[in-house]
Amino acid sequence: MNRDTLHHNLTLRQLSVFVAVAKTGSTTSAAQYLAMSQSAVSSALSELENALSEQLFDRRGRKLFLNDFGRLLLPRVRTLFDHVNDIVSAGRDAAAMLRVSASTTISNYLLPPFLARYHKTQAETGIGSTVTLLVGNTHEVLDAVRNFDADVGLIEGSCTVDEFIVEHWIDDELLVVAGPDHPLARPGAATREALRQADWLVRESDSGTREVLDAQVAPVLGPLHIALELANSEAIRRTVMAGYGICCLSSHVVGPDVASGALVNIGGVLPRLLRPFSIVLHKDKLPTRGLAAFLAHLRAVHDNANARRLDNPPDVAI
Secondary structure: OOHHHHHHHOOHHHHHHHHHHHHHOOHHHHHHHHOOOHHHHHHHHHHHHHHHOOOOEEEEOOEEEEOHHHHHHHHHHHHHHHHHHHHHHHOOOOOEEEEEEEEHHHHHHHHHHHHHHHHHHHHHOOOOEEEEEEEEOHHHHHHHHHOOOOOEEEEEOOOOOOOEEEEEEEEEEEEEEEOOOOHHHOOOOOOHHHHHHOEEEEOOOOOHHHHHHHHHHHHHHOOOEEEEEOOOHHHHHHHHHOOOOEEEEEHHHHHHHHHHOOOEEOOOOOOOEEEEEEEEEEOOOOOOHHHHHHHHHHHHOHHHHHHHHHHOOOOOOO
16 A cells, blocks of 8 residues: 555554553553453554554563654554544534643643633633643652643743653742741841751752752852751641741742731842743644644733832842
8 A cells, every 4th residue: 555545544443543542651551541342452563563564562561661652653543633623623612622721830820811711701702711720749740741641831941852742831939938937037147157057848850949949049158957848838838837937939929918017028148039930832742723723822922920029029128
C-alpha cells in the first residue's frame, strides 16, 4: 500500500489507544483507562502500527515505552485531538473545556478572582466554559504541559526549556516575615546575621518560591538554617504566624497578614525580592478558540497587575 494513502486507514479510536498506552505504559492499564478490553486495545495498537508501517513503542517486559517515532507522533496526535475537541465545542455553542495547571501560590491566591471574572465575561458573551485546574509546584506544572495533560501552565519564575513557549505574565514580590512575638520582629533585630542564623521554614526544592530563596536570599545572607521544609505555603504561613521560625513567601500569601499585624515584615535589610509569574505553552500546542480566549483574559490583566504591584508595593512595616 502506498504511504500517501495510509492516513485513510487511521481512526480516532486507534489514536486514542496510542495516547492511552503512551500515558499508562501498558495495554492492560490503557484498557482500564479507556474502559475497553485488553485484546481490543492490543488490536487497535497493532492496526495503527501496521497502518503506519512503524513500531511506536519499545517493549521491555510488560512495559511499553515510546520509541523515537512514537515520541515524534505523540504531540501531533494530541494536536489532532485538540482540533477534534474544537469541532465538538463548535457544535455546543463554542463551549470551551480547558485544562489549566498552575503552581500553588497562583492557584490559591491569584486564579480564584481571575476565574470568577473570566467566567462572568464568558457568560456575558454567551460562550460557556469549563476549566479544570491542576495544582502543583513549578516542576509538576511543567510536566503537565510537557505531557499535554494541561493546555496551559502558570508558573512562579521562568523557564528556558526549548519545548515550551514562555511568556511573562505579571510580577510578584516576596516578603520575609515572622510572627509578631518572634525575637526578630523587634525593631532593628533582623540584621543579616540574625536572619542567617534564624530557623527558616521553606518550600520544597522544586517550587518557584524556594527558587527565589536560593537565588536571591541565600547569596546575600549566606547558608541558611533550614528548620522545616513543607510543600504548602499555607502550612508555612500558619506555622510562622503561630510563632515558630521565619519564612519568605509571596506578598499575595502574607501581605494581608502583614497589613493586619498578624505577621511582621522583617526583610528590610534585604534587596527587594521580585520574580515573574509566567504563562507556559507547549510549542506544539494548538491554540484552540477556547484557549485563545483564556489567554486573552490572562494577557488583559498584565499591564494593570504589573502597574499595581510594582508602582504601589504593599503597605507593610519594615
